[in-house]
Amino acid sequence: MFEEASEVFDNMFKSSFPLTFIVFIPAVLILVSPLPAEAxxxxxxxxxxxxxxxxxxxxxxxxxxxxxxxxxxxxxxxxxxxxxxxxxxxxxxxxxxxxxxxxxxxxxxxxxxxxxxxxxxxxxxxxxxxxxxxxxxxxxxxxxxxxxxxxxxxxxxxxxxxxxxxxxxxxxxxxxxxxxxxxxxxxxxxxAMSDWAITSLEGRLTGVGGEDLPTIVVVAHYDSFGVAPWLSYGADSNGSGVSMLLELARLFSKLYTYKRTHAGYNLLFFVSGGGKFNYQGTKRWLEDNLDHTDSSLLQDNVAFVLCLDTLGNGDALHLHVSKPPKEGTPQYALLKELETVAASQYPGMKFSMVHKKINLADDMLAWEHERFGIRRLPAFTLSHLPSHRLAQRSSIMDVRPHVDIEKLSRNTKVVAEALARVIYNLTEKGASGDLHIFTEQMQVQEEHLSAMVDWLSAQPRAAQLVDKDSSVVSTLEYHVGRYLKDVKKHYIKADKRDPEFVFYDQxxxxxxxxxxxPAIFDLLLAVCIAAYLGAMYFAIQNFGMLYSIARRVTQPKVKAH
The missing domain is CATH 3.50.30 (Glucose Oxidase; domain 1)
Known part of the structure; x- marks a missing residue:
């Protein structure tokens, strides 16, 4: 009987591999520990x-x-x-x-x-x-x-x-x-993303009283930056600057609506793209307006350029300049008005001027006003940061909680009051420093600032993600068009032969x-399976002998009488 069983197993091994596979697969599964469901x-x-x-x-x-x-x-x-x-x-x-x-x-x-x-x-x-x-x-x-x-x-x-x-x-x-x-x-x-376009927006309020009017330019870049583009929300840098620019546009558009408050200054608002990449949008905009056109507000009498950058927090305001303004100039007047308004209306806030020369040897410019300074336009940047090197300006950690709406509203009011005092020449007219121009229906509205900061900081605005058809550009264009006239979009693309910038996808x-x-587990498993199959084959080939040995070992001994 045992010889017949041995012969059956032997024939199964030699001629019926599928049956052998079925027989031995449970053993293989036992060797492989079951993995959790979430593989x-x-x-x-x-x-x-x-x-x-x-x-x-x-x-x-x-x-x-x-x-x-x-x-x-x-x-x-x-x-x-x-x-x-x-x-x-x-x-x-x-x-x-x-x-x-x-x-x-x-x-x-x-x-x-x-x-x-x-x-x-x-x-x-x-x-x-x-x-x-x-x-x-x-x-x-x-x-x-x-x-x-x-x-x-x-x-x-x-x-x-x-x-x-x-x-x-x-x-x-x-x-x-x-x-x-x-x-x-x-x-x-x-x-590389070929033909990627950086978009900037321009709008203006035209002054009254003649054609050769001085122009005040207000600038803020809208793009954000951080170690990862898709995580760069730029709430303070520079969502706060763009929000302030739009609020200033709203306030002065109301003043320019009425004849008795229509000032003798042109106001030009520029929302620039590519700011975090050495201000590429501003660079090309200046080239187009100063080198390639015969009619531009920038070619006329520019009183000064005020750049807004990172203004949503802090208890201080710093006016960063490349060249200290000379007494008697419009830029000197703005400096003094900022000092006056800050000291009289917000005694707890510190105001200072920070002088730093433009270093053309650096790969990156420190502030946006340096782009204008290179073209010999009087310009400065207002920020709550005392230095351009501070990490808050280029971090994925710059998220919505980093913007204090009360402080952004306070800073916006200081800038609005100082600009109005310059435009209407109120100091020479004997106006005191504690005179509030923007009150009641004309006051700075925190809810507008808050809504704009919320929207800007709810989405990444890295330059590689904001194309000309993006919702960021279209929404900014809508808000600029609500308050300003002659709204224009400016597109820039990198030169194909010698590109200033190249962006990449993925x-x-x-x-x-x-x-x-691990890979070594496959080797160990193969060894175990081979050993198991070898042992089984040996057992089947020698089934009778093994059975005899097992029988002798397990058979009870018979006592001799």
Whole structure:
């Protein structure tokens, strides 16, 4: 009987592979531990900046990712995707990943960045320019934290941290049995966006009293900037500046509606694009108005150019100038009126003038007024920041809570009152510093400022994301057209032979984290399966002998009588 059973199994092995497969598949499944149901997690990632400016490349040069996840605590990071949370992020850890030729870096950000401790926020803002200062071959991504992504990070951290304290054999066993995550992006390699247009808007209020009237230009750039374009909301820089410009346009459009308050100044409002890329929109606008046209308000008598930049917070206002204004000039009059209004109406607010010469050797201009200063137009920038180097101007941390509407309203009123005193020459007419011009129906409206800041900071406005047909441009055009006349749109494109700027795509992608076993696990599993099949084959071939041995071992002994 046993010989017949052995022969049946032997024939099954030799001639019926499907049946053999069916018989042994349960054994294989037993060897492979069942994986959790959530074998993959899909989430959105935002790539670090990639652009060229004046021929110099900046940011990450790569957009493709397909590699296993590790945390920075792992000893070997080469060709691995290094994931780290913002709360644990440091420039040293970031550089460690780059030095070890990591396959990619993914930085996990909290859902509510405004709730982060201020020291962590400040530290990261200061590191953003360092991350962008040179080109990086390694793709760098940012992701918003969720429960699944946090679980992936925790498991990867546990795996990466434990290996340093284990022996070689334990490391091998741990590597073979632990679960890992393969990080894969769905997008293609990034490429330059050809014929990308930067849009700027212009509107004016024409003065009365003759054709050769002096012109006051009010400027604010609307685009935002940060280490990742899709996360750059620019609430204070420069959502606050654009909001103030539109509120000033609303107030002075009312004054210019009535004959008795229609002043002898032309007011020109310019909402510029490409401000964060060395003020490219302003540069081309000046070239078009000064070099390529015979009729422009900029070619006439320009009293001064007032640029508005980052005005939504702080207890101080700083007037940044490249050349201190001379006494008796309109720009000197505005300086004095700002001092007077601030001191008399808001004693707790500090006002100062900051003098900094234009350094043409720098790759980037400090403030927007320097674009006008290069063309010998009297200009300055008003900001609550004492220096152009402060990190708030170019950070993904510049979100809506960073704008204090009460302080933005206060700053708007100071600027409006000072401008009105210059335009109507109220100081020479004996008006005191505590005279309030904009009151009752003509006062600055906080709800208008708040609504505009809310809208601007609700969407990323990086120059690479705002094309000529975007909702940002169309909505700004609508608001400018409500208050101003002769509204025009200006488009600029980079020169094809020697481009001033080049933008790249693939800035937002979908990433998948697949739960996988390490490659060594496949080898271990193959060895186990081979050993199992070999043992089974040996058992079947020698079934009779094995059965005899088992019978002798298990058969009860018969006592001799």
């Amino acid at each position: 993959a997690h899909e989430f959105t990632v935002y790539r670090m900046q990639q652009y060229d400016l004046q021929g110099q490349p900046y940011g990450t040069r790569n957009a493709i990712l397909n590699t296993e996840a590790r945390t920075v605590e792992a000893e070997v990071l080469s060709r691995r995707c290094v994931i780290m949370r913002l709360v644990d992020f440091s420039y040293d850890k970031y550089q460690k990943a780059l030095r070890q030729s990591a396959g990619a870096v993914v930085i996990i950000l909290p859902q509510n960045m405004s709730s982060m401790p201020q020291d962590i926020v400040q530290q990261f803002m200061e590191l953003e320019p360092e991350m962008l200062s040179t080109e990086t071959i390694v793709p760098v991504y940012f992701a918003m934290e969720d429960d699944e992504l946090l679980s992936i990070y925790t498991q990867t951290l546990t795996s990466s941290s434990s290996q340093g304290a284990l022996s070689a054999a334990e490391v091998l066993l741990h590597t073979a049995t632990a679960n890992g995550f393969q990080m894969v992006t769905s997008g293609a390699q990034s490429k 800035l937002k992608q979908t990433m998948n984290a697949y739960r996988v076993k």
